[in-house]
Amino acid sequence: MTGEEKSTYRAGKWAKAVAILILLVIVVLVTLYWMEVRWIYKVFNYVVDKIHKDLEVNINLARGLAALVWLPFLYFLNKTIGPFGGRRRMVGLAGLSVYVAAYSFLLWNVERQKFFPQGGPEQPPIRFYVATPSGYRFFDEGGRDPATGLSRKSVTEEVVADWHRRQAKEGLKSYRSLDEVPGIFNTGDGSNLLWYSGDPEGDITWYTGPGFDPRTGKHLQPYTADVHASYQTAAARRQQQTARTRQAQREQGYLEHYVNAGALAEARRAERAVIVAVLDGESGGHSFEGKLAASLKRKGLAAFVGILMPSAFASPVYEALARGDRSELSRLGLDGLSGALLVGRMHSGTPSPSSVQGALSVSASLSLTSVPLNGGAPASSEISVVGAGIDGPAALNAARDRLLDAALADPVIAGLQP
């Protein structure tokens, strides 16, 4: 190979090599640019994901926030990795440090208030705790706490609720009645707002949060809809029982107050016990019924037992008398009666001039119902009389006397005879 051929040959090789170098430089530049864009895109997506999950904001809002915080990041990054100038690079590094610190503190502040994995209970725990006399201490890792030697446990709902209460310096509020609680269920999602200890069908105490019964130390149970239904059923049953007991006590009280037990016993022995019930009492009417009962006793038509006025007495007593229900009367302690006389309200009219010169007359009426309690059909009667006197009261008294006489002679009362 001559010198000229060699020179041409070398020049050709140089040309090829330079062309290849230029081509390679272009390829590498394009590749690096793509890598850089991909890297920035990855970091951006990482920031978006972090904001979206940790701050729990909408993904689009997270993207917007990431774009905002991205600008200063890129600015300082450019200063750091750009052409190396001492002052410019220091500014970039300082800015980036402040930026990363602010971002990290923000995320730390958000994450330290999280106790449970976002994915649900099947996810591994993210916070652990030890309970010390001065309160709870929380950690991001499990294992043994070097300060106390205690094993770190996964946080539970009870622990978090208790910790929140301690932070707010509030105790667990307890209630003995549902009327006092501010709310039973969350109106939004129906979740329970109360926890309880005790028996839903018996003694129960409600609490405002999960935790432990201060008396027994047992876990408080969530007061769910099912538990609430059981409690309501049992409460209704108890309420009915209480109402029945109170009614019985009231009836007993009335009977003891108004029924002459000695007279009742005597009448039972004589088998002439008749109870007189007045449909309604009125001022002045009491003495009329009293007179009627006394007359019945005096005439031997009935032994005086008592006067039962429905307005004052328990209606079950009156209803049992009206129905002639011996078993109910027996339950009420009024067994051994031979009959009942139900006396209606005495109606009296307005005094008006009488046919007798200078006198006034008053009309009066009365309904009578006899209820035989030892067999036989009930009988009713309406009695009307007119009494006369020199004035209104005298006329009314005369009407009452005549009404009493007429009543005693009435077949309804005659039918009471044993």
Added chain:
Amino acid sequence: MDGPKSNRRDAPVWKRFLAGAIDLLPLAMFLALNEWSRTHTGLALRLGSKIVLWTTLFWILLRDSLSGYSPGKALLGLRALDRRTGDPAGVPDSVLRNLPLVPVVFAPLLGVYGPLFVAAVLVVHGLVIVSSRRALTDSAGGTEVVEE
């Protein structure tokens, strides 16, 4: 052909491979660095490795440009010569002969498959040497490697 090759013989294949392996150590370091950055930061190829990439590229292209010696060849007594002139390889010879090895520079972009890709390139090179007694690099650059 006269020149530096007159009293030299072709380099054994194993020596050539060993010399190549020594020359490619910077690339291996680059791969290790990239893998470390990927596993420890979640980001493949950080911006700092840009410099490493450029350095590795020119290292591979120009490794034989110093009178036909690369570090591996110098250690093992080998030398790359221009096949036509017999002169020691210079910059253009080195660029042309090492062009077939350039793809391995981009191996890091393949992530965990990068080392496999490098191994595959080397195996292909080895097969070509064994079958034709001439490496791809020598064919591309018009060179040959001799033992001094």
